[in-house]
Amino acid sequence: xxxxxSTTYAKRWSAYIRYQQALxxxxxxxxxxxxxxxxxxxxxLHPALGKFLLQESQLAAISAQMQAQFCQVEFSTEHAKxxxxxxxxxxxxxxxxxxxxxxxxASQAFRSIVARYRCFECPVSSSVWKAAEREIRQAVSEDAVxxxxxxxxxxxxxxxxxxxxxxxxxxxxxxxRAANQLERERDGVSEEMVMSPGMHSILQQAGLQSxxxxxxxxxxxxxxxxxxxLVLSGLPTEVxxxxxxxxxxxxxxxxxxxDLEPDLLGFLSTANxxxxxxxxxxxxxxSAVYKMENKGLxxxxxxxxxxxxxxxxLKEALAFQSVEVEDEAVLRKQEWxxxxxxxxxxxxxxxxxxxxxQLSHQGCVTVTGFRKAVQDVADSLSRFLNQHSxxxxxxxxxxxxxxxxxxxxxxxxxxxxxxxxxVSVRFQDKKPQxxxxxxxxxxxxxxxxxxxxxxxxxxxxxxxxxxxxRKYFLEKKQIISIMMKDxxxxxxLQEEGEQxxxxxxxxxxxxxxxDVRRPMLSQSSPEAEQRREETVPQAAEWNSPSERQWSxxxxxxxxxxxxxxxxxxxxxxxxxxxxxxxGNIEDASTDVIVNTISVDLDLRKGAVxxxxxxxxxxxxxxxxxxQARRGEAEYGDVMHTDGFQLKxxxxxxxxxxxxxxxxxxxxxxxxxxxxxxxxxxxxKARSLAFPAIGTGNLGFPxxxxxxxxxxxxxxxxxxxxxxxxxxxxxxxxPSDTQTVECFVREFRGQAQRQGGPSRKHxxxxxxxxxxxxxxxxxxxxxxxxxxxxxxxxxxxx
Numbered sequence: 001x002x003x004x005x006s007t008t009y010a011k012r013w014s015a016y017i018r019y020q021q022a023l024x025x026x027x028x029x030x031x032x033x034x035x036x037x038x039x040x041x042x043x044x045l046h047p048a049l050g051k052f053l054l055q056e057s058q059l060a061a062i063s064a065q066m067q068a069q070f071c072q073v074e075f076s077t078e079h080a081k082x083x084x085x086x087x088x089x090x091x092x093x094x095x096x097x098x099x100x101x102x103x104x105x106a107s108q109a110f111r112s113i114v115a116r117y118r119c120f121e122c123p124v125s126s127s128v129w130k131a132a133e134r135e136i137r138q139a140v141s142e143d144a145v146x147x148x149x150x151x152x153x154x155x156x157x158x159x160x161x162x163x164x165x166x167x168x169x170x171x172x173x174x175x176x177r178a179a180n181q182l183e184r185e186r187d188g189v190s191e192e193m194v195m196s197p198g199m200h201s202i203l204q205q206a207g208l209q210s211x212x213x214x215x216x217x218x219x220x221x222x223x224x225x226x227x228x229x230l231v232l233s234g235l236p237t238e239v240x241x242x243x244x245x246x247x248x249x250x251x252x253x254x255x256x257x258x259d260l261e262p263d264l265l266g267f268l269s270t271a272n273x274x275x276x277x278x279x280x281x282x283x284x285x286x287s288a289v290y291k292m293e294n295k296g297l298x299x300x301x302x303x304x305x306x307x308x309x310x311x312x313x314l315k316e317a318l319a320f321q322s323v324e325v326e327d328e329a330v331l332r333k334q335e336w337x338x339x340x341x342x343x344x345x346x347x348x349x350x351x352x353x354x355x356x357x358q359l360s361h362q363g364c365v366t367v368t369g370f371r372k373a374v375q376d377v378a379d380s381l382s383r384f385l386n387q388h389s390x391x392x393x394x395x396x397x398x399x400x401x402x403x404x405x406x407x408x409x410x411x412x413x414x415x416x417x418x419x420x421x422x423v424s425v426r427f428q429d430k431k432p433q434x435x436x437x438x439x440x441x442x443x444x445x446x447x448x449x450x451x452x453x454x455x456x457x458x459x460x461x462x463x464x465x466x467x468x469x470r471k472y473f474l475e476k477k478q479i480i481s482i483m484m485k486d487x488x489x490x491x492x493l494q495e496e497g498e499q500x501x502x503x504x505x506x507x508x509x510x511x512x513x514x515d516v517r518r519p520m521l522s523q524s525s526p527e528a529e530q531r532r533e534e535t536v537p538q539a540a541e542w543n544s545p546s547e548r549q550w551s552x553x554x555x556x557x558x559x560x561x562x563x564x565x566x567x568x569x570x571x572x573x574x575x576x577x578x579x580x581x582x583g584n585i586e587d588a589s590t591d592v593i594v595n596t597i598s599v600d601l602d603l604r605k606g607a608v609x610x611x612x613x614x615x616x617x618x619x620x621x622x623x624x625x626x627q628a629r630r631g632e633a634e635y636g637d638v639m640h641t642d643g644f645q646l647k648x649x650x651x652x653x654x655x656x657x658x659x660x661x662x663x664x665x666x667x668x669x670x671x672x673x674x675x676x677x678x679x680x681x682x683x684k685a686r687s688l689a690f691p692a693i694g695t696g697n698l699g700f701p702x703x704x705x706x707x708x709x710x711x712x713x714x715x716x717x718x719x720x721x722x723x724x725x726x727x728x729x730x731x732x733x734p735s736d737t738q739t740v741e742c743f744v745r746e747f748r749g750q751a752q753r754q755g756g757p758s759r760k761h762x763x764x765x766x767x768x769x770x771x772x773x774x775x776x777x778x779x780x781x782x783x784x785x786x787x788x789x790x791x792x793x794x795x796x797x
Contacts, residue, residue: 199291387441
């Protein structure tokens with residue numbers, strides 16, 4: 001029971017509380033109790049986290065934050081001790097409840113701070129840790145603390161929560177990877193499956209690699225082409241899964257045996273099947289390959305559709321071509337071996353086989369492989385074999401006298417070249433002809449040379465039906481020969497019964513030959529141009545001083561030579577000789593020949609251009625492209641090039657396809673002929689040879705071509721004075737009988753319209769020609785009979 005009273009001190013009232021026995025202490029005064037700091041307490045930490053928090057940067061940050069709670073933190077590796085700061089008791093209005101609640105508030109604040117950190121433990125064995133330690137330490141770096149506890153089989157990582165979250169995923173993957181690797185090393189197996197390269201290629205297309213690398217990243221699938229084995233390395237379950245998949249795919253495969261030519265089978269058997277299949281099938285998205293078996297070539301594919309596509313692609317891409325070997329001695333030449341090596345290296349580069357060259361037993365060379373390469377190689381080999389084959393060809397000349405003249409007086413023009421090119425030269429009197437033997441391309445060059453030498457000589461015949469003429473000539477033969485040497489002539493007695501090429505003879509004949517040296521065209525040679533100008537007066541001087549010169553009257557007596565394939569001839573009033581001849585355009589002995597080419601400038605297209613390219617050599621193709629404007633050409637263009645291995649220069653013309661007269665095709669043909677004639681005259685060419693332009697693949701009507709070309713040539717001289725061009729030859733291939741007939745009809749029709757002077761003259765006998773010439777100033781004088789049986793005459797003036 002308590003009682004409350006009041007006492008008065010110095011007139012003041014003071015309240016008081018009486019002493020209570022139950023409190024056990026005084027409530028005020030000097031004996032009252034003092035405030036005490038709360039006891040320090042401890043928070044447990046993971047050793048790894050404690051190690052991280054002991055870092056100076058983390059320790060300072062936490063201490064600064066805990067001072068707001070009047071708390072001091074002392075860290076060890078496994079604990080954090082929290083002590084109250086003295087400032088706690090100095091707070092204004094401090095109450096017992098505040099002191100008693102300090103611990104709870106400090107603990108809550110500390111845990112809130114620690115929540116920003118995180119620690120995790122990753123189970124790991126010592127072997128796994130050894131395998132992955134370096135990689136894990138690199139991943140942890142300085143962002144966290146790594147604390148291995150191998151006895152307990154864990155690795156602890158502590159740090160800021162955001163860093164630990166990132167690191168945890170990486171470390172767990174590293175540990176798992178290392179564990180799997182160790183498991184593979186301990187339990188893994190390696191098995192091999194026999195598999196051809198073709199089958200491996202098909203399985204690859206079906207997803208062998210892509211499917212299992214996604215499912216089993218650590219599974220190793222490799223193919224050894226040298227042993228033809230598929231090697232599987234991994235856990236037993238993984239290897240079994242792959243083997244089952246492969247066997248299932250094999251059972252689903254389709255096969256088809258192809259019936260191919262033996263040459264193609266031979267090429268494919270030696271080629272790399274995997275490379276060929278990749279090039280032909282896989283690159284086109286076709287799941288198929290081929291393999292060689294005893295029964296032949298077998299296509300293997302994922303489906304029947306794939307086999308059909310592969311069959312079509314294979315037959316479209318491959319081809320073979322046989323090249324006849326005319327002279328097997330060519331195959332033993334070093335040049336042949338060098339050409340083969342160059343072609344094989346050019347077409348089989350980078351380890352890929354595209355063509356093969358084999359000598360068959362039938363006397364021919366077989367080229368097999370990819371179609372374009374086969375065509376190019378076969379063309380090169382054919383051209384080489386054709387040019388280098390040893391042949392013997394005859395060059396017919398007009399008379400025996402020309403033959404003797406060439407042998408005795410023109411040897412300097414041909415002998416040195418023949419010896420250098422190893423071409424044999426024989427002269428046959430009975431034909432008469434020059435027989436050349438040697439490599440074809442060299443023989444062709446000498447053949448053109450002899451034809452030009454023959455054309456450059458003037459020949460005439462004199463039939464003397466007088467008693468004693470033969471005896472007189474035989475007695476005076478040496479004297480006549482000496483006289484003829486000074487005049488550069490040869491006089492030959494034709495015995496009774498002998499025949500010359502041009503005309504049958506039954507009487508004794510004296511043939512006179514003189515060299516008028518008709519020059520050959522050389523577009524780029526000033527010396528040749530000078531010789532061309534100098535030789536014309538020499539020819540005139542040899543004939544006679546009258547107006548009856550070589551250029552017109554002698555030409556009017558020109559008769560086509562059947563031995564040279566000449567069929568018809570016409571003359572214009574201006575003295576232009578127009579000849580129709582059967583033969584190959586590349587064999588023409590004119591100064592210029594005309595070629596027809598396609599608009600893309602490919603000389604391998606078209607019979608005429610291909611033949612000229614083969615005779616002139618491969619340099620001609622480049623020359624044509626150089627002449628074209630910017631590598632392009634248009635219809636009606638005419639381009640000039642050298643003849644290279646041909647002795648004639650070449651005009652290359654471009655004509656369009658025939659359009660049934662609806663377009664400009666006919667006018668283009670007319671303009672082309674005019675351009676060629678005009679350019680030949682400008683270049684001072686004396687002779688020009690045309691093919692039957694447009695009668696082949698271009699589809700021009702053959703009668704129209706014959707009429708148009710002949711009319712344009714005839715009319716050319718009417719419109720301008722001709723000072724150089726003297727002869728135009730139409731060369732028609734002997735096999736083109738329709739075109740030959742069209743030109744023959746056109747020539748004969750033109751001759752009738754002109755009154756037939758040229759053709760009418762061909763029908764005159766030698767006797768009529770001799771007597772008709774007696775009234776003119778001629779090379780031969782009148783025959784006199786001073787004594788019985790002896791007749792004499794003067795030669796020359």
